[in-house]
Amino acid sequence: MKKTTKIIISVVAVLAVICILFGVYKALSPKAQTGSKAVKVEVTDNNGQTKSYDVKTDAEFLSQVMDELSAAGDFSYEGTNGDYGLYITAINGVTADYDADGAYWSIMVNGEYGMYGADSQPVADGDTFGFVYEVYAAQ
Amino acid sequence: MRSMPHNNSDEQPKKIFTVTDIATIGVMAALLEVVKVALQSIPNVELVTLLIIVFTLYLGPKALIAVWGFVGMECAVYGIGLWTIMYVYVWPILVLLTCLLRKYKSQWPFVTLAAMFGLFFGAMCSIPYFFMGGPATALAWWVAGIPYDILHGITNFIGAAVLFTPLTNALKRIRNSVPD
Numbered sequence: 001m002k003k004t005t006k007i008i009i010s011v012v013a014v015l016a017v018i019c020i021l022f023g024v025y026k027a028l029s030p031k032a033q034t035g036s037k038a039v040k041v042e043v044t045d046n047n048g049q050t051k052s053y054d055v056k057t058d059a060e061f062l063s064q065v066m067d068e069l070s071a072a073g074d075f076s077y078e079g080t081n082g083d084y085g086l087y088i089t090a091i092n093g094v095t096a097d098y099d100a101d102g103a104y105w106s107i108m109v110n111g112e113y114g115m116y117g118a119d120s121q122p123v124a125d126g127d128t129f130g131f132v133y134e135v136y137a138a139q
Numbered sequence: 140m141r142s143m144p145h146n147n148s149d150e151q152p153k154k155i156f157t158v159t160d161i162a163t164i165g166v167m168a169a170l171l172e173v174v175k176v177a178l179q180s181i182p183n184v185e186l187v188t189l190l191i192i193v194f195t196l197y198l199g200p201k202a203l204i205a206v207w208g209f210v211g212m213e214c215a216v217y218g219i220g221l222w223t224i225m226y227v228y229v230w231p232i233l234v235l236l237t238c239l240l241r242k243y244k245s246q247w248p249f250v251t252l253a254a255m256f257g258l259f260f261g262a263m264c265s266i267p268y269f270f271m272g273g274p275a276t277a278l279a280w281w282v283a284g285i286p287y288d289i290l291h292g293i294t295n296f297i298g299a300a301v302l303f304t305p306l307t308n309a310l311k312r313i314r315n316s317v318p319d
Binding site: 003007010017022028 | 245247248250251254255258259278282283285286288289292293296
């Protein structure tokens with residue numbers, strides 16, 4: 001047998017088994033539980049850098065989406081619960097201290113300033129939520 | 140081929156293991172452990188499969204002793220777990236399959252063997268789960284690991300394709316320099 005024939009047989013055999021295994025995996029692996037709503041979350045930090053997350057969720061309110069994102073890893077937030085609901089103090093480790101320099105985390109809903117706190121902002125399929133680090137400049 | 144000495148004189152007892160064999164087996168077991176530890180931080184990349192194939196081609200079934208020596212060292216380092224049972228039979232399967240393919244001179248049957256061994260590693264290791272939790276448990280355990288098996292198969296293929304010939308050549312050189 002020629003060397004190239006041997007190589008081809010070897011590669012084809014290995015690829016065939018890979019395909020079979022892949023098929024078994026696709027057919028038998030448990031389907032991931034995905035939520036029914038697809039939303040996007042964009043975090044714009046104090047350097048103007050935006051990081052976005054695509055989320056499948058069943059959450060009713062934005063704060064639940066944030067909790068799901070935190071649980072998944074790559075996202076974190078801190079906040080305080082006051083009279084007006086959840087007040088976000090830090091996202092992804094970036095703290096906005098209004099008392100120090102007028103900085104705050106604003107919530108954008110589909111490109112507009114949100115009307116609600118994160119824990120009362122409803123979540124609908126296709127929504128885009130933004131968390132933007134902003135500084136109130138009192139001139 | 141170095142094998143059992145001819146039993147042509149009655150005073151000479153049959154020696155299954157020569158002194159050289161024992162020394163070789165010791166070094167091989169140590170090499171397996173060293174190579175395993177050196178690469179264990181990279182998931183699914185290992186050269187233990189390839190080394191066992193190459194050692195088996197050199198020593199034949201006696202390589203089993205080196206393999207179990209390696210398993211013994213693993214137990215001494217990491218303690219005994221379910222994987223101990225898997226290791227005790229999984230690697231000898233590889234020795235057996237290599238012995239069956241021994242007549243081939245080309246590297247490709249062995250490269251294929253290394254790749255297949257990686258691809259079916261999870262399936263072979265799921266056998267204890269069959270006895271612990273039944274076929275459903277074993278199947279679920281195997282399926283969950285298939286992506287890693289595929290990666291394992293591919294890296295084994297590449298590793299063997301690149302290193303099989305240099306390693307067998309090195310062992311040939313050693314064999315020629317060692318007196319029987």
